[in-house]
Amino acid sequence: MRSRDVVSGVGDLPEHEAIRLLVAATGRTRSEVLVGFDVSSEEQDTFGSYVERRRRDEPLQYIEGTVPFGSVELRVDNRVLIPRPETEYLFEQVTTLVDDPAVIVDLCTGSGNLALALAAAHPNCEVYAVDLSPDAAAVARGNAEANKLDIHVLVGDLFDPLPESVKGRVDLAVSNPPYLAAGELADLPPDVLAEPEMALVAGPRGDEVVARIAREAQGWLAPGGLVACEISEFHGDRVAELFERYDAEIRQDLVGRDRYVVARLRTR
Ligand SMILES: C[S@@+](CC[C@H](N)C(=O)[O-])C[C@H]1O[C@@H](n2cnc3c(N)ncnc32)[C@H](O)[C@@H]1O
Numbered sequence: 001m002r003s004r005d006v007v008s009g010v011g012d013l014p015e016h017e018a019i020r021l022l023v024a025a026t027g028r029t030r031s032e033v034l035v036g037f038d039v040s041s042e043e044q045d046t047f048g049s050y051v052e053r054r055r056r057d058e059p060l061q062y063i064e065g066t067v068p069f070g071s072v073e074l075r076v077d078n079r080v081l082i083p084r085p086e087t088e089y090l091f092e093q094v095t096t097l098v099d100d101p102a103v104i105v106d107l108c109t110g111s112g113n114l115a116l117a118l119a120a121a122h123p124n125c126e127v128y129a130v131d132l133s134p135d136a137a138a139v140a141r142g143n144a145e146a147n148k149l150d151i152h153v154l155v156g157d158l159f160d161p162l163p164e165s166v167k168g169r170v171d172l173a174v175s176n177p178p179y180l181a182a183g184e185l186a187d188l189p190p191d192v193l194a195e196p197e198m199a200l201v202a203g204p205r206g207d208e209v210v211a212r213i214a215r216e217a218q219g220w221l222a223p224g225g226l227v228a229c230e231i232s233e234f235h236g237d238r239v240a241e242l243f244e245r246y247d248a249e250i251r252q253d254l255v256g257r258d259r260y261v262v263a264r265l266r267t268r
Contacts, residue, residue, distance in 0.1 A: 057190035070117030079135035101171035112140030181206035
């Protein structure tokens, strides 16, 4: 069967999703799928199983298995949040804000996306990646190995598992923490609900984890060190208050929503 016919045979999924699933099932490129090739019966079976998974609202990226982020390629599955373009934009911003950092910490690392992209961008830097979920940490470790990047992946609560030796030496603490309020879960589409709840929900208000980062980072940052976090579009004003001891700036995403805090610890 020709690839175009395989794609058009799936009436109930958007065409672009069927194309991506066929790319994943065959290892061919998108262009090859569009130009046309003969899909073997084995490939058709694999494609059929992917289509079934997608029909059950499994995110496309879990089925495809990998996501590009910065210069790294990350394996993802249901143990971790799927890295988002908004978070890649945070990475792009912070690389321009730190000059030859000695120590970087990625809190709430998930797949390791921020830690690994930053490690690739700053090869001489000591990079620590922390996650409370041992499952997420296992994914991040696998991704470090697959990308041949030497980072320290630690399991624990925010700064807790970091070695004492980095206290006062952290040039950049970066994070995409959970920032949804528990009540917001009900409004999410089913494929987002397939992602781990602890990656999404911070607590009853939603700003609990970023509030702790603002407080606790002060004990770990180097003089003039930087905190950069992704935040909820609804928390800009609140988060600015949480960082009152820093020179803090709420930054917007490409469509103008408050989505990041970039805060430099004041040196007295
Ligand atoms: C929004 S996800 C972000 C994952 C990844 N950094 C990304 O950008 O795709 C948040 C992650 O924080 C972890 N997490 C939640 N609470 C935490 C805590 N108190 N300390 C460390 N990690 C935590 C979750 O397990 C999850 O992997």
